[in-house]
Amino acid sequence: MSIPHKKGFFISLAFGFCSVYNINMGNLLKTNEPVEVLAIFTKKGPKPYALKWLKKKYIIEKINLVYEKRAGDGKLVYFSVTSQNNFFKLVFDANNLKWHLEEVYSE
Numbered sequence: 001m002s003i004p005h006k007k008g009f010f011i012s013l014a015f016g017f018c019s020v021y022n023i024n025m026g027n028l029l030k031t032n033e034p035v036e037v038l039a040i041f042t043k044k045g046p047k048p049y050a051l052k053w054l055k056k057k058y059i060i061e062k063i064n065l066v067y068e069k070r071a072g073d074g075k076l077v078y079f080s081v082t083s084q085n086n087f088f089k090l091v092f093d094a095n096n097l098k099w100h101l102e103e104v105y106s107e
Helices: none
Strands: 002-004 010-014 017-021 027-034 036-042 045-053 056-059 062-071 074-083 086-093 098-106
Touching: 036 086, 036 098, 045 062, 045 074, 045 086, 045 098
Parallel strands: none
Antiparallel strands: 002 010, 010 017, 027 098, 036 045, 045 056, 062 074, 074 086, 086 098
16 A cells, blocks of 8 residues: 655555655655566566556556566566556566566656
8 A cells, every 4th residue: 555645755555564765756665565467478488568556557668677586496587667657666476476566666
């Protein structure tokens, strides 16, 4: 859940976790919420096309960055994507095939 606060600030409440950020003229929301992602899977790995977060659908316009990290015996695939002037950091967990939204930056 996100709550607007004073001008230029944003409060995030997720899983008992609270973060407030003010980055220049935009807002950075750090969260670790599960999200629904429409993706295709190729030999190179997953490629996200759309996501659903807080009952709103976002069509991914651009994939800005992709990188991987080891997590135990499996791996996490991170995606920095752009949609509707928002920047999302998505994480795909290859162990359990689930997606999480780690960060959202909006102007």
